[in-house]
Amino acid sequence: MAQCYYCNSSLPASGDVVTCFGCNNKFHFGCSLKESTYRRMSEDERKKWRCFHVCKNSKGATGIASPGAQPHLCKI
Numbered sequence: 235m236a237q238c239y240y241c242n243s244s245l246p247a248s249g250d251v252v253t254c255f256g257c258n259n260k261f262h263f264g265c266s267l268k269e270s271t272y273r274r275m276s277e278d279e280r281k282k283w284r285c286f287h288v289c290k291n292s293k294g295a296t297g298i299a300s301p302g303a304q305p306h307l308c309k310i
Contacts, residue, residue, distance in 0.1 A: 240265035240287055255282050256289035 236245045239259035245251050252266045253259070263269035266285055275283065 236260055238262045238265050239285070252283065252285075254285035254289060256284040259285060259288060261285065261287075 235247070236251075237243065238245055238251075238261050239254075240261055243262070245260055245262065250263075252261045252263060252272060254261070254266075263272060266287075267283075272280065272283075
């Protein structure tokens with residue numbers, strides 16, 4: 235089973251996770267960005283999203299690095 239890159243806990247089998255465009259790591263919503271922020275993003279923005287943990291210094295195609303990143307929110 236896949237694990238969250240940030241907290242190392244199992245990711246949900248439903249596939250309801252955030253995947254970083256830059257490093258391809260997978261995260262729980264609370265370990266990467268707010269779920270509400272993710273839900274407001276367009277499909278194109280979601281595909282270009284970059285994580286705070288590995289890719290924070292690399293600017294994405296949108297010119298922003300990880301909008302709404304709040305790694306302390308994980309409740310797993």
